[in-house]
Amino acid sequence: MSDNKVDKVDIFAVAKRANVSISTVSRSFNHPELVNPTTRKKIDKAVRKLGYIRNRAAQTMHGIRSGTIGLVVPTIDHAIFAEVIQAFSDSVDAHGFTIMIASHGYDLEREYAALRKFLEHRVDGLALIGEDHSQETYELIERQNIPAVTMWNYSETSRLSCIGADNKMAGVLAAQHLVGLGHRDIGLLFPPTKDNDRARDRRSGVQKTLLNAGINLIPDWDVESTYSIADAKSAAQRLLRSPQRPSGILCGNDVLAMGVLYAARSCNLDIPQDLSVVGIGDFKGSSEVEPGLTTVRLPAWEIGRLAGNHLSQSITGDLTNEQRVGCDIVLIERGTCKPHFGIS
Amino acid sequence: MSDNKVDKVDIFAVAKRANVSISTVSRSFNHPELVNPTTRKKIDKAVRKLGYIRNRAAQTMHGIRSGTIGLVVPTIDHAIFAEVIQAFSDSVDAHGFTIMIASHGYDLEREYAALRKFLEHRVDGLALIGEDHSQETYELIERQNIPAVTMWNYSETSRLSCIGADNKMAGVLAAQHLVGLGHRDIGLLFPPTKDNDRARDRRSGVQKTLLNAGINLIPDWDVESTYSIADAKSAAQRLLRSPQRPSGILCGNDVLAMGVLYAARSCNLDIPQDLSVVGIGDFKGSSEVEPGLTTVRLPAWEIGRLAGNHLSQSITGDLTNEQRVGCDIVLIERGTCKPHFGIS
DNA sequence: AGTTTTTATGAAAACATTTGCATTACTATT
């Protein structure tokens, strides 16, 4: 008889305590204007006394939205994604949605599995990173009747709504900067490009630009590193300690660039005197490091925010058409590059 | 009549197409051993053809677990938390759970709100950071019948299960190192300690140690910075440019320490020659920066992993008692500190 | 061949809600 724990507290318990029917309790939550203020107060009191918490699972069964959004990213644990995730989260949170998150470690099978789980939970919308996904994944998404958006990538012909930047252009910008400064001995430090359209696009932009400038890549100077500052540092050390070293290194992203900066320091090479470095991303810390990292700014925060807004509005019906947003990117000149007038 | 979209595909649709009852379909999912292999095949085929996806909301209504875990963190967008989140996520993922995540930006009201939302979704477990939470929050959690765990903090008397490290000890260790090296002119760079027990505990450990050593803090050298490398850098620059500067700076965490390193560089101060720096955390990048950051290692990955395991097992019933795990912490000597034999 | 056991399936109740429809009790209008 006492109202402490044990007795499960559902809408019936509340109704009983407030001396009304369950319909009235339900209405008092969902259409408060339809119920007498006095009654409402009684109900509120009962709710508080019992610590009642509505069961969204039961609501969801009525075609009512679940209020959740599924977000799948390659990894949470890295500068870039952490920032978009945060922005995306804040943005959808403001619209009242709750995020389900999963990371797949660049394994597209796991991505598919995560997506399926989300759909079992009847998420109202889906967000993913980039446009490299399995055929199955695309089909799965298209089969559902819920909006989906991809972040970080931008192309006019993307299969899903996208909000991001033109990664190829980012590569072009970075390369043009180095080339424009007179560098011809250029090293590349990129993450694996398999199943990673962002990295691949950047790389292709770089290669095109280099080719146009009549510069050809020396295989020894074209190095790959996983997305880790430790890996990047040791890869860069190997490159810098070899007898012949480039005058400039272009990195697929700022984390790798950071690794190069530290590697140079450890090799007693002065930046930018002995080596120029350019990154892509402009992550947190890139402007604070000494000297400040010259990089192509990708507006992570804005991408996350816009994507969150877009998705939320697509769900609530305030926005109906799909959309492709390309954010502006720009090269930020800081202190890691200097003109190079060497013989080539 | 056609099986393309529109017609909602629920368990009835599958049953119809496979020519069995819905009970059989349900069973074929939940207790496959009870249904004839031939029938199962028919059902599987129908499922695939229709693209049926089970509705966990409907399952959840039967007291079946929702398969979700709610995780609330101060912020996603920072080195420390990103790493625990990743580890925690991987760990509970392996147990089949899906994560709901929210960040509150060090606002305990928002934390409470996020928790409520999670509970509406009937999460099976709850994970939060640290032990500074509102009274309401604690009461809310205790009222529910689901396991909860806090990460990053450790104390024998914590109100909830905790898996973390003794932050006070971390402060002690950091301070002892500096003191042991002969430093007496010590500056402190800490984040705001309001609603942040981790920072507060570290600070108190530092203060105690300094006091015991007969060193008193100079207010001008006791500076505060938000948890941002940019802020930390400029705060440190102000400190380092003042006429009197400490011989060593102790930072509340590695991000702030990184700011100090950059600040020193920008002030043309050599580390460790002109200034010793010690951090707390040992985040990614701390060992790669040049010189490597001397810091107190907090095992973020392990904390996340253990907490994920503990929570998962508490949910599945494999583990029943609450638990308090204190991970080992240790000072890692790298290159940012050197003995100091100055007059004080 | 008859009986028991096992295997496979279906019917219907249960889960915690929302909502359309019906009902009651007022208030306003004539």
Next chain:
DNA sequence: AATAGTAATGCAAATGTTTTCATAAAAACT
């Protein structure tokens, strides 16, 4: 005073599953 209109509430059906119980069919015993 009778009627119409409105406000507030309850009843019961519906939502998509799982599960208990009952039943039928098949297999294994006598």
